[in-house]
Amino acid sequence: MSDRARIAVCQTEPVLLDLAANVAATAAVVRDCVGRGADVIVLPELATCGYMFETVEEARAAAVGLDHEVFRVWRAALGSGDGVLVAGFAEAGADGRLYNSAVVLDRTGIRTVYRKTHLWHREKRFFTPGDLPPAVVETPHGRIGVLICYDLEFPEMPRTLALAGADLVAAPTNWSRAEIRTGSEPPQILMARAAARASHVYVAACDRRGVERGQEFTGGSVIIDPEGWPLATPTSDHIALADVTLPTARTRTLTPLNDLFTDRRPTLYTL
Amino acid sequence: MSDRARIAVCQTEPVLLDLAANVAATAAVVRDCVGRGADVIVLPELATCGYMFETVEEARAAAVGLDHEVFRVWRAALGSGDGVLVAGFAEAGADGRLYNSAVVLDRTGIRTVYRKTHLWHREKRFFTPGDLPPAVVETPHGRIGVLICYDLEFPEMPRTLALAGADLVAAPTNWSRAEIRTGSEPPQILMARAAARASHVYVAACDRRGVERGQEFTGGSVIIDPEGWPLATPTSDHIALADVTLPTARTRTLTPLNDLFTDRRPTLYTL
Numbered sequence: 001m002s003d004r005a006r007i008a009v010c011q012t013e014p015v016l017l018d019l020a021a022n023v024a025a026t027a028a029v030v031r032d033c034v035g036r037g038a039d040v041i042v043l044p045e046l047a048t049c050g051y052m053f054e055t056v057e058e059a060r061a062a063a064v065g066l067d068h069e070v071f072r073v074w075r076a077a078l079g080s081g082d083g084v085l086v087a088g089f090a091e092a093g094a095d096g097r098l099y100n101s102a103v104v105l106d107r108t109g110i111r112t113v114y115r116k117t118h119l120w121h122r123e124k125r126f127f128t129p130g131d132l133p134p135a136v137v138e139t140p141h142g143r144i145g146v147l148i149c150y151d152l153e154f155p156e157m158p159r160t161l162a163l164a165g166a167d168l169v170a171a172p173t174n175w176s177r178a179e180i181r182t183g184s185e186p187p188q189i190l191m192a193r194a195a196a197r198a199s200h201v202y203v204a205a206c207d208r209r210g211v212e213r214g215q216e217f218t219g220g221s222v223i224i225d226p227e228g229w230p231l232a233t234p235t236s237d238h239i240a241l242a243d244v245t246l247p248t249a250r251t252r253t254l255t256p257l258n259d260l261f262t263d264r265r266p267t268l269y270t271l
Numbered sequence: 272m273s274d275r276a277r278i279a280v281c282q283t284e285p286v287l288l289d290l291a292a293n294v295a296a297t298a299a300v301v302r303d304c305v306g307r308g309a310d311v312i313v314l315p316e317l318a319t320c321g322y323m324f325e326t327v328e329e330a331r332a333a334a335v336g337l338d339h340e341v342f343r344v345w346r347a348a349l350g351s352g353d354g355v356l357v358a359g360f361a362e363a364g365a366d367g368r369l370y371n372s373a374v375v376l377d378r379t380g381i382r383t384v385y386r387k388t389h390l391w392h393r394e395k396r397f398f399t400p401g402d403l404p405p406a407v408v409e410t411p412h413g414r415i416g417v418l419i420c421y422d423l424e425f426p427e428m429p430r431t432l433a434l435a436g437a438d439l440v441a442a443p444t445n446w447s448r449a450e451i452r453t454g455s456e457p458p459q460i461l462m463a464r465a466a467a468r469a470s471h472v473y474v475a476a477c478d479r480r481g482v483e484r485g486q487e488f489t490g491g492s493v494i495i496d497p498e499g500w501p502l503a504t505p506t507s508d509h510i511a512l513a514d515v516t517l518p519t520a521r522t523r524t525l526t527p528l529n530d531l532f533t534d535r536r537p538t539l540y541t542l
Contacts, residue, residue: 118534120529121525121526121527121528124528125528132539133540134539153468153531154469154540155430155465156427156535156537156539157540159541160540163541164541181498182500183454183456187498187499190464191465194462194464194465195465198424198462228461229452229453255392257396258391258392260424263389263421263425264389264425265400265425266542268388268402268404268428268431269404269428269430269431269542270427270430270434271537271540271542
């Protein structure tokens, strides 16, 4: 296992319903990140199609099956190295349903697909919630777990990933712009930072930017260390990079007498 | 049920091992808060005795049984109204063990005692961890749940209280001063704010101030609303006050299609 991994989150601005444009743009940014030495690249939720569908027909037209060309294009953009891509897309399930999904992909192809299990607002009109726990994928850089956006508001979700061995929670998001009452930090970042600290895991939240049919997005992408501190946010190129050693997340010793996981008291907790 | 409740957190500076001084000082601050209209008053963890014991003998000398005078004094300080006090103390259990406990007290006497279930560092030398889930007490102001300090670092704990019906998580703490790498917010406040937002509950964290045997405390007391925003921190008198309607926490509608609790997917979560 290599020591340092370069994490890249790419805060793209998807074009609503324009799959071809989004495939081209995301492939370009993935190639760019690979060229800059990125080992783990995260794209936003629904990076292939945008967010603000008005009808089920629009959502269906935007959705792709796992045999779609986009996955071959992304795989090609990763090249022949050890790069891993986590990217959100609208999935046309083999069961005829639509899912708000994220793929984990490397040069060998699709490693896993996670279907968002907590759907936000109008997503419920278009998507079926996933019914499987979030996935953890072993990679040469460390173990990557995947959540999507509103999932992060449920502390049980990053906890479940961390207990399953994730070193990094990769979270494609489309954070609707929310009121900030104190300080400058959007509330979604508060939850992402708390998730990192609660389970001593890295978090790479890849938000989108822009406005779509009147909906403003936060552009709040952030890479967070296992103590909950932000390591990087996007620069003017809308990319955030951080070099980290993901397996260091596994050491959960807080004091000579405290380990964050063995200190847990599951028999006292309510699900 | 009255509408508005005035919450007071009193960031006292306990005198190590001086029970008489601490009883007198805490009774005075409780009377002061009652005079200022407080309905729910929170004191720090181990408010009766301080924190930095060096020996088990010191801890034992500092511990009190539930028949100790301090509870009568606090009850008297509350007067004849509907005031509720949540306060940390070192408990000499009837089983001969010592616990890091918090009492919920009103004019009728002791309503419940919660024994800290996640012990931090050297506390493990002196105290036995509690083996019961955190308690929720029905009061005229709303339902109050109790946690102590390090408990808050485990998101399952405030979640368990909220699922048990708590409107307010009252958290006596002794937050050891921690490094702040970005912004100005101690990491313990991050966790308290995330706990509030994750379960849409009020949080009243009552920290202590001062330095004891070289240990600096954060003085990070804060009252937090159910969206995770700080409502009040201590003023120059070391007291923070906020007027809130606790049962509003029970409405967890986020959008016409989202309820924070019914959106949960417990079958997908790992304990």
